[in-house]
Amino acid sequence: MTIDFPCVNCxxxxxxVRKKVYCTPFCREQAKHIRWMRSTIERGVWEDPEIAEARLIRIAHLNSGGYMPLGRRISIESRYAIYEKYNDLCASCGVNALNGEIDHISGSSNSLDNLQLLCSKCHREKTLANIHPIPEDSLRRKEIKILHDEIRARINSPKPIRDCDNHLSWSEKELEITKARRVEYHQHLLSFIQPLMIEKMNVKTIAKKLNDAKVSTYSGRGSWSRERVRELIADNGFTIEYSPRTHQSEYTPFQRDPL
Ligand SMILES: [Zn+2]
Ligand SMILES: [Zn+2]
Structure with a gap:
C-alpha cells in the first residue's frame, strides 16, 4: 500500500517512514542554502563580508554532509544541562551566552562531556577555524566537486531550476506539493476503503479497519483517527452522511457543477 514520491531536491x-518532500535532512538543508544564496544575490548583498562568511560556513556544512544529521541533534534535556553546567556563560570567552550555541567539542558525539556552551561570536570563530581545504586526493573531493557544480548552477540560473530553489515562492509551493501528495496517496487507498464504503461502514469503523490492516497514514506517524479518515474520504471526492439511528454512513460523490 505504498507509493513513491521523488525528493524535491534530488x-x-x-x-x-518519513513522508516529507525531501529524502534526507541533507537535501532539505541544501535546498535551504540555495534559496538563501539566491536571496542574497537578489538583495545585492552577495559580496558583503558577513554574507561571504556565512556562505563559507553553510558550504562547509554541506561539504561535511550537512550540519544537522539526525545523530547530531541535541535533546532539550542536554541543552538545559549544558546551560546549567556553564552558568549561561561562554566556555571560551566568558560572556553571557544565553543566546549562544551548544557546541560539539570534537566530532559529533552528543555525550555531555563533548558539549559546551559558546557565545555566537566564539562559535562562529571556531566554525571558521575548523574549515579546512579538502585534501587533493580524497575520495570526498570528487563528490564535493559534483555538489558544488550543482549548487553553482542552481544559484546562478536566472530562473530557479527547481521549485525548492525559489526563495520567493517555496514556502507556499511546499504546502501545495505536500497537499497534492497527500491527495494522491489517499486516492491510492481507494481500493481498500471502497468496499467498506459500499457496506456503509461509518468513519470510526473504517479507521479501525485501516489500523488493523496496518495501512500507513500519509505522515507515516500515528494511527488513523476519525478526522484522518474524513480527510481520506474527502480527498477521494466523497461526502459523508452519518445516520445516528443505524450507525451507518452514506458516501456520495461530490457533484461538480460544470458551469
Ligand atoms: Zn533528496
Ligand atoms: Zn565567547
Missing part, C-alpha cells in the same frame, strides 16, 4: 526516492 529526485531520489523518499523513505516511506
Amino acid at each position: 529526485d531520489g526516492p523518499i523513505p516511506w
Whole structure:
C-alpha cells in the first residue's frame, strides 16, 4: 500500500517512514542554502563580508554532509544541562551566552562531556577555524566537486531550476506539493476503503479497519483517527452522511457543477 514520491531536491526516492518532500535532512538543508544564496544575490548583498562568511560556513556544512544529521541533534534535556553546567556563560570567552550555541567539542558525539556552551561570536570563530581545504586526493573531493557544480548552477540560473530553489515562492509551493501528495496517496487507498464504503461502514469503523490492516497514514506517524479518515474520504471526492439511528454512513460523490 505504498507509493513513491521523488525528493524535491534530488529526485531520489523518499523513505516511506518519513513522508516529507525531501529524502534526507541533507537535501532539505541544501535546498535551504540555495534559496538563501539566491536571496542574497537578489538583495545585492552577495559580496558583503558577513554574507561571504556565512556562505563559507553553510558550504562547509554541506561539504561535511550537512550540519544537522539526525545523530547530531541535541535533546532539550542536554541543552538545559549544558546551560546549567556553564552558568549561561561562554566556555571560551566568558560572556553571557544565553543566546549562544551548544557546541560539539570534537566530532559529533552528543555525550555531555563533548558539549559546551559558546557565545555566537566564539562559535562562529571556531566554525571558521575548523574549515579546512579538502585534501587533493580524497575520495570526498570528487563528490564535493559534483555538489558544488550543482549548487553553482542552481544559484546562478536566472530562473530557479527547481521549485525548492525559489526563495520567493517555496514556502507556499511546499504546502501545495505536500497537499497534492497527500491527495494522491489517499486516492491510492481507494481500493481498500471502497468496499467498506459500499457496506456503509461509518468513519470510526473504517479507521479501525485501516489500523488493523496496518495501512500507513500519509505522515507515516500515528494511527488513523476519525478526522484522518474524513480527510481520506474527502480527498477521494466523497461526502459523508452519518445516520445516528443505524450507525451507518452514506458516501456520495461530490457533484461538480460544470458551469
Ligand atoms: Zn533528496
Ligand atoms: Zn565567547
